[in-house]
Amino acid sequence: MSTRRLLVLPHLKVHNANALSSPFTIGFPAMTAWLGFVHALExxxxxxDYPTLRLVATGVISHRCDxxxxxxxxxxxxxxxxxxNPLDRDGQRSAFIEEARCHLDVSLLIEYRADDxxxxxxxxxAFFERLNQLLSRMKVAGxxxxxxxxxxxxxxxxxxxxEVQKVMRSLMPGFALLERRELMQEAMKQGTDALDALLEHVTVHHxxxxxxxxxVIWHSHRKTHGWxxxxxxxxQGISPVGPAKNQRDADTPHRFAESVVTLGEFKMAHRIEDLDEALWEYNADLPNDLYLCQQVQTETPHSGLF
Structure with a gap:
């Protein structure tokens, strides 16, 4: 019998978070943004003065996304x-790349470990005082x-x-973000292209x-139940690891990469019975040039991605 320790950051009110999570998706911020925030906090x-503290996995509960x-x-x-912003010298809107933004109310479940x-x-x-000081000066998903x-x-x-259900019910109303990569894997095993497989599951048929x-009676349905x-x-890396011209950190190897997209599901928090069902962690698959955020319970191989 083991004890798992959680740090709960309830109801983070985030203003103007980055909603353009990839070249293909807009809406809720990418999972890399949430794990990146937790990594920065660690x-x-x-x-x-907490040198052995490790924040090993993160669950994301969405209460509102505007x-x-x-x-x-x-x-x-x-x-x-x-x-x-800003306007040009003539007071006109300058040419710029549009940035999608959203306002969020999100709770984070962070599993932590440390020495005794x-x-x-x-x-x-003193820990909570320091934590509050750090949070008040941090960015979340931009x-x-x-x-x-x-x-x-x-x-x-x-x-x-x-005990898990008690914690999850305390975060209601809210939706836990889960990975549903297996839906992509099943479709791709039948010969469906990755993008077609994704679109099949998000398309609403009338x-x-x-x-x-x-x-006349209308019926609407999707291929799979759930949100x-x-x-x-x-x-996924698309260039060799090495130096790049004008890179910010000359001591760190650089490579160009493109976003990895798969299917996920927003599931009501009170329906989560296993903590691993909601937690995400980093997983680097260097032989395949993949740098992923995935569920703790996810097993390789890394298929069902594009």
Whole structure:
């Protein structure tokens, strides 16, 4: 019987987070943004007298996502609400690449480990004071962290599903972001192209039929039950590792990469019974040039991605 320790960061209010998670997707920030934030927090805590503290896995619970778009009267599509700052010398909007933004209310479940000495210090008031100081100065998914509820520490018995459910119910109403790569894998095994497989699962099909009274009844359905969405979960290298001209850090090898996209699902938090079902971690598959964020319970091989 093992004990798993969680740091809960409830209701992070993020303003103007990056909603363009990949060249193919817009909406909720990429999983790389969330794990990147937790990695940055770990480095700051290690430098703040907690040298053995490790934040090993992260769960993301979405309470609200307000995508900044606009649809005018008679418009067929939505337009991105951009700021175009700063204006040029004539007071006109300068040419720029549009940046999709969203406002978020998100809770994070962070599994942590440390030596016994650091574990004792984590439970003291000084740790929370330092944590609050760090959070108030950090960016989250490129957005400003405006407010957050007081962090909490949880110790869970790994064999007790009721303890996990109690934690997840405390985060309701909210949706945990899960990976559904297996849907892509099943379709691709049948010869479907990766992009076609993704579109098949997010497309809504509408059908109508006429009943015995002559009334037309419409039915809408998708290929799979659940709130299935495309999500960006990492990068694949497309160039050799080495130096690059004008790179910021001359001591760190560089390579060009492209986004990796697969299918995910937003699932109501109270339906999560296994903690590993909601947690994500880093996984670098160097032979295949893949740098991924994936679920703790995910098994290789790395198929079902494009």
């Amino acid at each position: 480095r700051k805590l290690k430098a703040s 995508l900044q778009t606009y649809q005018g009267p008679g418009d067929y599509v939505h337009s991105i609400v951009g700021t175009a 000495d650091d574990l004792e210090r984590v439970e003291k008031t 957005g400003d962290l405006l407010d957050f509820d007081f962090p909490e520490l949880k110790a869970l018995d790994d064999s007790e599903a009721k 059908q109508c039929e006429q009943d015995e009274n002559g009334d 299935i969405v495309p999500i960006a979960t990492g990068f």
